[in-house]
Amino acid sequence: MSEADIGLIGLAVMGQNLVLNINDHDYTVAVFNRTTSKVDSFMADRAQGTNIIGTHSIEELVATLKKPRRVMLMVKAGSVVDGFIEQLLPHLDRGDIIIDGGNSLYSDTNRRTSSLAEQGILYIGTGISGGEEGARKGPSIMPGGNPEAWPHVKDIFQAIAAKVDGQPCCDWVGEGGAGHFVKMVHNGIEYGDMQLICEAYDFMRRGLGMNEDGMQEVFGGWNKGVLDSYLIEITSHILGFKDEDGRPLTEKILDTAGQKGTGKWTGVTALDLGIPLTLISEAVFSRCLSAMKPERVKAAAKLQGPVSNFAGDPNELVNDLHDALYAAKIISYAQGYMLLREAGKEYGWNLQYGSIALMWRGGCIIRSAFLANIKEAFDTNPKLENLLLDDFFRSAINSAQAGWRRIAVQAIKLGIPTPAITSGLAYYDGYRSERLPANLLQAQRDYFGAHTYERLDKPRGEFFHTDWIGSGGNVSSTTYTV
Numbered sequence: 001m002s003e004a005d006i007g008l009i010g011l012a013v014m015g016q017n018l019v020l021n022i023n024d025h026d027y028t029v030a031v032f033n034r035t036t037s038k039v040d041s042f043m044a045d046r047a048q049g050t051n052i053i054g055t056h057s058i059e060e061l062v063a064t065l066k067k068p069r070r071v072m073l074m075v076k077a078g079s080v081v082d083g084f085i086e087q088l089l090p091h092l093d094r095g096d097i098i099i100d101g102g103n104s105l106y107s108d109t110n111r112r113t114s115s116l117a118e119q120g121i122l123y124i125g126t127g128i129s130g131g132e133e134g135a136r137k138g139p140s141i142m143p144g145g146n147p148e149a150w151p152h153v154k155d156i157f158q159a160i161a162a163k164v165d166g167q168p169c170c171d172w173v174g175e176g177g178a179g180h181f182v183k184m185v186h187n188g189i190e191y192g193d194m195q196l197i198c199e200a201y202d203f204m205r206r207g208l209g210m211n212e213d214g215m216q217e218v219f220g221g222w223n224k225g226v227l228d229s230y231l232i233e234i235t236s237h238i239l240g241f242k243d244e245d246g247r248p249l250t251e252k253i254l255d256t257a258g259q260k261g262t263g264k265w266t267g268v269t270a271l272d273l274g275i276p277l278t279l280i281s282e283a284v285f286s287r288c289l290s291a292m293k294p295e296r297v298k299a300a301a302k303l304q305g306p307v308s309n310f311a312g313d314p315n316e317l318v319n320d321l322h323d324a325l326y327a328a329k330i331i332s333y334a335q336g337y338m339l340l341r342e343a344g345k346e347y348g349w350n351l352q353y354g355s356i357a358l359m360w361r362g363g364c365i366i367r368s369a370f371l372a373n374i375k376e377a378f379d380t381n382p383k384l385e386n387l388l389l390d391d392f393f394r395s396a397i398n399s400a401q402a403g404w405r406r407i408a409v410q411a412i413k414l415g416i417p418t419p420a421i422t423s424g425l426a427y428y429d430g431y432r433s434e435r436l437p438a439n440l441l442q443a444q445r446d447y448f449g450a451h452t453y454e455r456l457d458k459p460r461g462e463f464f465h466t467d468w469i470g471s472g473g474n475v476s477s478t479t480y481t482v
Helices: 013-024 036-044 058-063 079-091 106-118 131-137 147-160 178-207 212-222 230-239 262-273 278-290 293-302 314-347 353-359 370-380 391-414 419-431 438-449
Strands: 006-009 029-032 070-073 097-100 122-129 140-145
Touching: 006 013, 006 058, 013 029, 013 131, 013 147, 029 036, 029 058, 058 079, 070 079, 070 147, 079 097, 079 106, 097 106, 097 147, 106 122, 106 140, 106 178, 122 131, 122 147, 122 178, 140 147, 140 178, 140 353, 178 212, 178 230, 178 262, 178 278, 178 314, 178 391, 178 419, 212 230, 212 314, 262 278, 262 314, 278 314, 278 419, 314 353, 314 370, 314 391, 314 419, 353 370, 370 391, 391 419
Parallel strands: 006 029, 006 070, 070 097, 097 122
Antiparallel strands: 122 140
C-alpha cells in the first residue's frame, strides 16, 4: 500500500535527524540504508513509536511511496549518488522526483538534472545546512534543479526548515545546480568566518596572553552586538568547556584542520569565473597549512620570527580586534556574493540575493543577525554590484577600518599569522583603488610575450603592442581575457 509522503535513503546522523524532523511535521517517511541493519537499529531506537516506515530494499522503499514519488538521497557526494540514481530508475515512473540533499558539486547537479529530465524524472539538488542540530530542529534548505519538481516538495521543505520572523529559511533558488552552488558558496563563507574567528582567538592567545576564560568572556560579549552569530556563540561555549582535569579542552586538541572539499570547490570556481575570492581562498589554504603539522614542528625549531612583545593596553586591541573581525567578515560575504552574481550571469540563473540571505538567517552554520542587513541591501537595490557599495556596509567598513588596520600592523609586528584578516584588507584597498599597478604588469606581459595592452588615451577594446627591445617586430600574440 502506498502510504509514505517521501522516502529517504541514507541513515547517517544527518539523514536520521531529517527523517525525525519530517515525521514531527506530520509527514510519513519511508527509509532505506545500504547497510540494512542500520534501518533495523534506527527503527528500534530513535524511530520507535513514530510513523516512519523501515524498508530493506530500493524496490520496497519505492512501493511505499505516494505518487508522484519523492525520494531523497542523503549519501556521500559523487559516484555514490549516481549509483543510487541508477538503482532507483527502474522502479520510478515519469514525473517522479529524486532529491539529492548531500554536498554535491553543482556541475554534477547540472548534469543529473538534464539527463534525468530526458527520462521524465524530475531532479532536485538541494543544499542543506545546519549540521546535526539544524537537521533535527530546522535547517536552512537551498533547493534547485528542475522547477517542475518544486511544487511537489515545497510544503515539506518549508515545513521542516528553520523559521525567522515566521518565514521559512527555504525557497526555490534556480534551475540546474543553482541550489548546490549557493550551498557551496555558503560553505566557502563558512570557511572564511571560521578562519577569521580562529585568527582573533590566536591573536588574543599569543599576542595578548589571554587565557580561555578571558577569551570566552570576550566572544560572549561580541555575540551580543553586530557580530551576533552561531559561530561566535559556539566559540564562546567551546572556550569555556573544560576537560576532565579541569583544564580547557581546546588546549589539548591537535591543531590540524580537516575539510571535505566545498571550500576548495568555491575557490576553484572563483578562479574559473575570474572572481577575486581572496579571503575564502586564504581560509582554505590555512587549513592546508595546518595539516602540515610535522613540517611546522621542524620549522618552528629553526625559523626565527620577531622578538617584540605587545606592551600596550590589551583592552584597546580587543576593541580593534572586534572591528577587524567585523570588517573582514563583510569582505568575505561581499566576495561570496560577487561569485553568486557572476555564476548567475554564466549559467543563466535568476538568483534572488535577498532571498538567499533570508535562507541563511536561520538554521545554517553562518546564520547571524548580520544577514538581515544583506537582505535589506538587496531589497533596496536588487542590482547591487558589491555589498561594499551599499550605504550600510560602506559606513560599517569606514567605522571599523582604523582598528582593522591596527590589528593587521600589530599582527605583523608580533609574527602572528592573520591571512584572512589581512587578505580581506588588501582586497578592500584594491577594490577602492581607481588605479592599480596592472599597467606595469601588462607592459611586462607585452615585453616578454607580445600579449598586447590597452591605452588610457584610446577607446577600450583597442590593443597595442610595443617593440620594447627594437628587434621584436610588430607581431603580437592573440589577445584574450581569462
